[in-house]
Amino acid sequence: MITVANTRPTVSSIVQSPDFPKQHFIVLGGGLAGLTAAQALLKKGCTVTLIEKGSQVGGLARTFEKEGFRFDIGGHRFHSNNLTVVNWLKDLLKSDLLTVPRTSHIYLNGQFVDYPIQIAKAISTFSPLKAAHMAVSYLASKVTERQRPEVSFEDWVIKRYGKALYKVFFEPYTEKVWGIPCNELSAAWAAQRISIPSFRKMVQQAIAPAKETPATAISEFYYPRAGFGMIPQALEREILDLGGTIYTNTSVLTCTPTSDGFEVAIQHQDGSHQTLRADQVVSTIPLDALLESIPDEWGSQEISQQYDLEYRDIICLFVALKKPQVSRDSWTYFPLKNLLFGRTHEPKNWSSEMVPDGSYTSLAIEIFASRGESVWQMTDDEILNQVVEQMDQIGWTNKADVHRSWVLRVPYAYPVYRIGYQEKLQAVKNYFSQWPNLHLVGRTGSFHYMNSDGVVEDVFRFIEKTFPETAVEVQPLTSATGRWM
Template sequence: MISKPNEHIILLGGGVAGLATGLELARRGRQVTVIEKGPVAGGLAQTFEYETSAGVFRFDIGGHRFHSHKPEIIGWVKDLMGADLLHVPRISRIYLSNDGKAGGKFVDYPLQFPGALSIFSPGQAARILSSYAAATVRNRLDGSAPDVSFEDWVVRRFGRALYEVYFEPYTEKVWGISCQELSADWAAQRISLPSLSEAVKRAISPGAAPPATIISHFWYPRLGFGMIPDRMKSEIERLGGQVILGAGVTNVVPQEDGGFIVTVDDGVGQHQLNADRVISSIPMNFLLASLPADSGSRAVAENFKLRYRDIILIYLAIKASQVSSDSWTYFP
């Protein structure tokens, strides 16, 4: 986007994407207004406080961490947060059992072999290894067959037995759809180890470097992930911009001169704001519904209903300095 000095730019949505964009524009001398429907900045990246008899606890909206393979992005956030951004070692485990029920144990996550095989009976471990060997033979006989689905990608590299006992139930529980409907491209991005043979090779080779997709450390703000959007908001305001909270966008009307009139509802009344440009990070169906009816956008919005996974978060306040050494623990 090419914008001119003194342009007024309205950003719809005050999550991390909207705030980061607004901050970059404010640093370049643009007049910035960020409109956020929620009562606080950050969206799902916010941190909230909860007071109990044991003291005040801070909770993120789900588990968050910050990491990037792009040094310039890490540098951007480090410059923003200063000493409040901590470099934390990643320690994560997953609870697995050999029958999907009780009696399992915690193993490193992502799975580390051959240790992960210890949770299975000797017969199951042998089945996993023989299944992998069979998959390897099939790959050599028909290596040109494309990986279309998540299932294709995993079975080819780990064998069907390990896919059925681990990858399939965990993935379908999280995403709520068949692994045959998930893309193989997604599997390649999300699974840290390229194959079972590579996993074993790394386990028995001293000093073997971990795959690039496995991170040993991550960045986390001292008082919760919400410190990042809070700091962005403060910086925007320090540079003369506005962050309006508790205001939902009802209409975005393009003007003949190329500008826009944005109508927001703050619960008290509706207000109109003029903008030279509008940048949106709100859900697409909400944006489409806010555009003029004669543009046809609302009809498009009715058909733009993506499937999504709802989530219930349960928070426990425990009076202890530390409950576990794990950064997070998975229960598939």
């Protein structure tokens, strides 16, 4: 357990100055967004207190570590086309940053097909009749679907690829990930995430496979040698070196607006309470948690009652195996609905330091499920047994290989872009916008599907907005696409 000890500031010990360099910021949440914001604010000369509910910092970007095995919350690769972001990371991790080649497959029709999907290749795993049906459906969609409004994910994909391709390639995995029908998922999500080649390109690929890498298929990525969690850990060290305060195992009770800032009441693990004063608050915690912390007299209850945004949760099954390797993949995708798991990742393929020695390997297995669903209620043993049995059928591993296993249930993993979410999100954001010194930042805090590089860019934009006179140029957001999931 990493609990960071620093002297606790009391109300009177915080310097209250109208000059921005001495402003006190309270950062809610110690994931990548909160930590990056704290680091940047300290560098601007502010004082910072960061409050994290978990026992360690990192949030979704932390690395779980037990008995010499290391697992991310689903393998986390770092990729950005934004030089400012890449240089920030290189500066932070220096020689701890590896460059890892990427190879991924999707399990279709009992075969492992290259991922991101090259549709021409994937079609070839079907019978000629079915493949022809898909091609005809694709061509027909250019006429029959032209007028289709783009409201849902289903609309967006069918309009571009036809019903047959949609049914086989897009619908099963997407519904597995999100747990809702594709006609309830917003087209905005497809537009943000899917970037796959045109039909002309697909035909070209089928006739003469391209030598260059497709735009969506990043051929290599950055990875910290002892797991993605090295990024939050390095940030934590810098924050403390810069004089910041981090409280782990501490939850936010209330966040009360005052005439010149906020009063934030927190509760430490030992049950003790503390009230801190802040000139500005950066919130990276889920929107519903922030709403709950605002006292009723500010109308928060009314907004809470109308609040209707959902986050998708995830179950991570981490399995240590007494065998040297399962596959060479970076990730493997499993769209079949009868399989409990949706995606796997073999940490050793990214860095040898993820296992205690070369005779072992491990799998980080992602099971898409939300609180309240039956799979969420399964015991850890039930989850392990079902997954291992199914993996045995695929020929990947069996019970005798299992050395150790751990199950982590992770809430708030993905903001769900259900149709109509934009209006609901706007209403919540409008409510919070009455306080210009309250900033919603990051993926979880701003309900914006971003990878970690996008989160870092988001923090840079927040800093640029807050300190325009000292802004350095941050390139526009470049990171949103790249991978369908």
